[in-house]
Amino acid sequence: MVDYDVxxxxxxxxxxxxxxxxxxxxxxxxxxxxxxKFIGVYKGEDFELTxxxxxDVFEAQASIPLKEGMILEDCKCPHCxxxxxxxxxxxxxxxxxxxxxxxxxxxxxxxxxxxxKYGCEWHGxxxxxxxxxxxxxxxxxxxxxxxxxxxxxxxxxPYGLTTELALLEAGRCLQCKQxxxxxxxxxxxxxxxxIRLIAEEKIEDAVMKVKETNxxxxxxxxxxxxxxxxxxxxxxxKRDYPVAIGHLERFIADYERRMDFRKLPRIExxxxxxxxxxGSGPAGLTVAADLIQLGYSITIYEALHEPGGVLxxxxxxxxxxxxxxxxxxxxxxxxxxxxxxxxxxGYIYSIAELLENYDAVFLGVGAGLPxxxxxxGENLCNVFSANEYLTRMNLMKAYKFPEYDTPxxxxxxxxxxxxxxxxxxxxxxxxxxxxxNVTVVYRRSxxxxxxxxEEIRHAEEEGIHFKLLTNPxxxxxxxxxxxxxxxxxxxxxxxxxxxxxxxxxxxxxxNITIPCDIAIVxxxxxxxxxxxxxxxxxxxxxxxxxxxxxETMETSIEYVYAGGDIVTGAATVISAMxxxxxxxxxxxxxxxxxxxxxxPKQKPEKAVATTPKPKPKAKSTSTRKKI
Amino acid sequence: MHQIIRKQEMAKGxxxxxxxxxxxxxxxxxxxxxxxxxxxxxxxxxxxxxxxxDSFEGYITLIFQVVGKTTAIMRTLNEGxxxxxxxxxxxKPADIQKVGTVIMVxxxxxxxxxxxxxxxxxxxxxxxxxxxxxxxKDLLILENEMRIISDELVITTDDGSYGQLGFVTEPLQRxxxxxxxxxxxxxxxxxxxxxxVCRLTKKYNVPTMVSLNPIMIxxxxxxxxxxxxxxxxxxxxxxxxxxxxxxxxxxDELTKRNSMYLKEEKDALLFSIRG
Numbered sequence: 001m002v003d004y005d006v007x008x009x010x011x012x013x014x015x016x017x018x019x020x021x022x023x024x025x026x027x028x029x030x031x032x033x034x035x036x037k038f039i040g041v042y043k044g045e046d047f048e049l050t051x052x053x054x055x056d057v058f059e060a061q062a063s064i065p066l067k068e069g070m071i072l073e074d075c076k077c078p079h080c081x082x083x084x085x086x087x088x089x090x091x092x093x094x095x096x097x098x099x100x101x102x103x104x105x106x107x108x109x110x111x112x113x114x115x116x117k118y119g120c121e122w123h124g125x126x127x128x129x130x131x132x133x134x135x136x137x138x139x140x141x142x143x144x145x146x147x148x149x150x151x152x153x154x155x156x157x158p159y160g161l162t163t164e165l166a167l168l169e170a171g172r173c174l175q176c177k178q179x180x181x182x183x184x185x186x187x188x189x190x191x192x193x194x195i196r197l198i199a200e201e202k203i204e205d206a207v208m209k210v211k212e213t214n215x216x217x218x219x220x221x222x223x224x225x226x227x228x229x230x231x232x233x234x235x236x237x238k239r240d241y242p243v244a245i246g247h248l249e250r251f252i253a254d255y256e257r258r259m260d261f262r263k264l265p266r267i268e269x270x271x272x273x274x275x276x277x278x279g280s281g282p283a284g285l286t287v288a289a290d291l292i293q294l295g296y297s298i299t300i301y302e303a304l305h306e307p308g309g310v311l312x313x314x315x316x317x318x319x320x321x322x323x324x325x326x327x328x329x330x331x332x333x334x335x336x337x338x339x340x341x342x343x344x345x346g347y348i349y350s351i352a353e354l355l356e357n358y359d360a361v362f363l364g365v366g367a368g369l370p371x372x373x374x375x376x377g378e379n380l381c382n383v384f385s386a387n388e389y390l391t392r393m394n395l396m397k398a399y400k401f402p403e404y405d406t407p408x409x410x411x412x413x414x415x416x417x418x419x420x421x422x423x424x425x426x427x428x429x430x431x432x433x434x435x436x437n438v439t440v441v442y443r444r445s446x447x448x449x450x451x452x453x454e455e456i457r458h459a460e461e462e463g464i465h466f467k468l469l470t471n472p473x474x475x476x477x478x479x480x481x482x483x484x485x486x487x488x489x490x491x492x493x494x495x496x497x498x499x500x501x502x503x504x505x506x507x508x509x510x511n512i513t514i515p516c517d518i519a520i521v522x523x524x525x526x527x528x529x530x531x532x533x534x535x536x537x538x539x540x541x542x543x544x545x546x547x548x549x550x551e552t553m554e555t556s557i558e559y560v561y562a563g564g565d566i567v568t569g570a571a572t573v574i575s576a577m578x579x580x581x582x583x584x585x586x587x588x589x590x591x592x593x594x595x596x597x598x599x600p601k602q603k604p605e606k607a608v609a610t611t612p613k614p615k616p617k618a619k620s621t622s623t624r625k626k627i
Numbered sequence: 628m629h630q631i632i633r634k635q636e637m638a639k640g641x642x643x644x645x646x647x648x649x650x651x652x653x654x655x656x657x658x659x660x661x662x663x664x665x666x667x668x669x670x671x672x673x674x675x676x677x678x679x680x681d682s683f684e685g686y687i688t689l690i691f692q693v694v695g696k697t698t699a700i701m702r703t704l705n706e707g708x709x710x711x712x713x714x715x716x717x718x719k720p721a722d723i724q725k726v727g728t729v730i731m732v733x734x735x736x737x738x739x740x741x742x743x744x745x746x747x748x749x750x751x752x753x754x755x756x757x758x759x760x761x762x763x764k765d766l767l768i769l770e771n772e773m774r775i776i777s778d779e780l781v782i783t784t785d786d787g788s789y790g791q792l793g794f795v796t797e798p799l800q801r802x803x804x805x806x807x808x809x810x811x812x813x814x815x816x817x818x819x820x821x822x823x824v825c826r827l828t829k830k831y832n833v834p835t836m837v838s839l840n841p842i843m844i845x846x847x848x849x850x851x852x853x854x855x856x857x858x859x860x861x862x863x864x865x866x867x868x869x870x871x872x873x874x875x876x877x878x879d880e881l882t883k884r885n886s887m888y889l890k891e892e893k894d895a896l897l898f899s900i901r902g
Contacts, residue, residue: 347716381884387850391849405696482883530848
C-alpha cells in the first residue's frame with residue numbers, strides 16, 4: 001500500500017536518498033539497477049539491507065531471512081554508522097519506529113520516513129514538508145506547436161498535456177479543505193476532487209466527476225478564461241502560479257476521447273414530454289444533454305447547416321478543433337437527441353407554434369448580430385465584421401478556397417479592431433491566410449485587453465502587432481470604394497468608469513493613418529432581432545436581450561426559457577452552459593409537477609375544473625400534429 | 628435534402644426554374660422572402676428569392692440566373708436530384724396592402740421575383756400595371772404569367788426585337804405622366820435598372836420599393852456581409868430587407884460591394900472546370 005502523501009512523487013520517481021548525518025548517498029548501482037543500501041540491526045546483529053530505489057517497488061533483500069511482521073531494532077548509515085531511527089515520528093500504519101532519510105525532491109532536500117516493520121511498506125512525509133515540495137513543483141507548461149510553423153497551418157496550437165505532465169501537475173494541487181477554485185467556476189465543478197482522481201491515475205473516474213457538472217470538458221478546457229475564473233482564486237496562485245486546472249480538464253477529456261472509454265450515461269425512461277431547444281450552441285447543447293438524461297424527448301433547431309453554434313462558426317479550428325464539437329454532438333445524437341439544421345425559428349415556426357407541439361421551449365440563440373462603430377466608410381469593400389470573417393473561415397472553410405466555394409478575403413496588411421478573444425481569433429486567422437502585417441487596434445492599454453492571456457501570448461508569438469491606445473475614426477477608401485487605410489486617433493487613459501477600467505480619452509490632433517487592405521471589426525455582438533420581431537409578447541430589456549427570471553431562466557412567456565448570450569449579451573461559453581443548466585433544472589422542476597400533465601397552454605385550475613381526470617400526456621402527444 | 632421535382636430552362640438556358648420540394652418552407656413563405664441554398668458539403672451559401680410556392684403540393688419555385696459557380700452547378704442538376712441545404716423563408720415579406728394602382732417594374736431575372744409580389748398585389752385587390760424588360764426577345768421570362776395577373780402589361784427590349792424598343796423607364800415615365808392614381812412602384816431587376824427607376828419616381832414623388840441582392844453568407848443577420856446604406860443608415864439586407872424604400876438606397880455602394888469577389892468567382896468557376 002502506498003500512502004497518498006507521496007503520491008505525487010510516485011511516477012517514475014526514483015529516490016535519491018542521503019544520510020541525515022553525514023549527507024552521503026545511500027544509492028548504489030547494482031547490476032544496472034539502482035538500490036539503496038543500509039545496515040539493519042536485528043536481535044543485536046548487523047546485517048546488510050538492500051532496498052529498491054523506486055518508490056512504488058517494494059523489494060528488500062537482506063543477508064538474513066526476512067519475515068513478514070519482523071521489526072528491525074535499528075537501521076544505520078553504511079558510511080557513518082549512525083542510527084537513522086528518529087523518535088519524532090511513528091509509522092502511520094502500525095505505529096512502530098521509523099527511520100529518517102533525506103530525499104531530494106524537485107531540487108530540495110526533504111526528510112522522508114520509512115517504517116522499520118518488514119511488510120508494512122509505509123513511508124511518508126510530514127504535512128509541512130509535503131506542502132513545501134508541492135510549492136516547489138513548477139506549473140507544467142503545455143507543449144505547443146512551433147510558433148514559426150503554426151502560422152502556416154490551421155492545426156490546433158497546444159498539443160495538450162502528456163500523461164506524465166498531467167500527473168505531475170495534478171500533484172501540485174494542495175487539496176484545500178475549503179477550495180476557492182470551485183467558487184470561481186460558473187458551473188461549480190468539484191475541482192480538487194477531480195484533480196485528486198487524476199493524481200491517483202483514476203482518469204476514468206475523474207472524467208465522470210467533471211461530467212457531473214460540466215458535460216463538455218474538452219470544449220471548456222480549451223476555451224474557458226480560466227485565469228479569470230477557477231485559476232484566479234487558486235491558493236497556489238497567490239505565491240506562485242496556480243494549478244493549470246484548464247489544462248487538466250482538457251487532458252482528461254482528450255484522454256477519454258483518445259482511449260474511447262466513454263460510457264453512456266443512465267437515461268431515465270421516456271416521460272413523453274417534448275422539449276424544443278432553439279440554437280445548438282453551448283447553452284442549447286447543455287439543456288439538451290441534461291434533459292435527455294431525465295427522459296425528455298429533445299429536438300434542437302439550428303439555423304445554420306451545421307450544429308454547434310459559436311463553437312462551429314466562431315471559434316477557429318486552431319483553438320477548438322471541429323472534430324471535438326462533432327464528437328460531442330454525435331454523442332448527443334446517439335442518446336436520441338434530434339437535431340434539425342436549417343431551421344430558423346421565428347420564420348419557419350413561431351414560438352407559439354413550438355409551444356403547441358412541445359411542452360417547453362428553450363431559447364439559446366446567442367448574440368449573433370455584429371456591432372459596428374458607425375463611422376465613415378464602414379461599408380467600404382473589405383471591411384468585415386468579425387462574424388463574417390470567422391464564419392467564412394471556420395464554417396464555410398474559406399481558407400480551403402477554391403476547393404470550398406466560399407472566397408477568402410486576402411490581403412497583405414490586415415487590421416483587426418477590438419481587443420477581445422474574437423479579435424485575437426481574427427488576427428491569428430488572418431496571419432494564417434498569409435498576411436504580412438496583422439495589427440490589432442485597441443483603444444485601451446495592454447492591461448485592459450479583455451482576451452484570455454493565452455490568446456494574447458499566442459498572438460504575440462505569432463508576430464501580430466498591437467497598436468494600443470488607438471481608436472479608429474474613419475475608414476479611408478480609394479476611388480473604387482475599396483479600403484486602403486484606417487484613420488485613427490491616439491488615446492490616453494482617464495478616470496476609471498463604471499466597469500472599473502480606465503476610460504480612454506482621445507488626444508486632440510494626434511490622428512494617424514494605418515494603411516491596410518482589410519479591416520475586421522471585432523467590437524462585440526448584439527442579440528439577433530428575429531425572435532423579437534416574430535414574437536411580440538417576448539419581453540426584452542434595454543440591451544436588446546431577453547428578460548428572464550434569474551432563478552429559473554423563464555421568460556415572460558410561460559414554458560419558454562432562455563439562456564446564454566441572448567440573456568447576458570456576449571459572454572463566455574461556460575457561462576452559457578451554466579445558464580443552460582439552471583434552465584434545464586427549472587424546466588424539469590416545472591414539468592414534473594403533477595399540474596403540468598395538462599397541456600401547457602391551459603391553466604392547471606381550468607383543466608381540473610373542466611375535466612375531472614386530466615388527459616394522460618401520452619395520449620395527447622400522439623394525437624398532436626407532428627412538426 | 629430537398630428534391631427537385633420540376634426543372635425548366637428559360638432565356639436560352641441562362642435562367643433556370645426549379646420546383647423544389649420543401650413543404651415546411653412552402654407553408655410559411657410569403658412574397659419577397661428568400662431562401663439560402665447550399666448544394667454540397669463544400670458549397671457556398673447563396674441567397675435565392677422564392678419565386679412562387681405551392682403549400683398544398685409542398686414545393687417552392689426558385690428561378691435563378693447562371694452567374695457563378697454554384698448556379699452553374701445548379702443548372703446541371705435534373706429532376707430527381709436533391710439540394711443539400713435549403714434555409715428559409717428568410718427576410719421580411721413584402722408589405723402588400725390594398726393601395727389602388729401599383730406599377731410593377733421588372734428586368735431580367737428580377738421578373739421572377741416580381742411575379743410573386745405582383746400576384747399578391749393583385750390578390751389584395753390592387754390594379755396592377757406591369758412593365759417588364761429584357762435585353763432581347765429570347766431573354767424575356769414569365770411573359771404569360773405576368774399577363775395573367777396584370778391589368779396592363781408593357782414589354783420592352785433593349786434591341787427592339789419584341790415589344791417596345793428601349794428601357795423600362797420610358798413606359799414608366801409615360802404612366803407617371805398620364806396617370807395620377809399611381810400609389811406605389813415596385814422595381815426589381817439589375818441594380819442600374821432599379822437605380823434609374825428610383826431616380827424617375829423620386830421626381831414624381833411616388834413611393835418605390837426595390838428588392839436588393841447583396842452578398843450574403845448566413846442570411847439570418849449574423850455576418851453583416853449584406854449591409855446596405857438606406858437613408859444614411861446601415862441596414863442588414865437579410866433581416867431588415869430585402870425590400871427597401873428605393874429612394875433612400877445607396878445603389879452605387881451596393882454595386883461596388885457586389886463586385887467584391889468577381890475575381891474569386893472566376894477562379895472558383897475555372898477550378899470547377901479544370902478540377
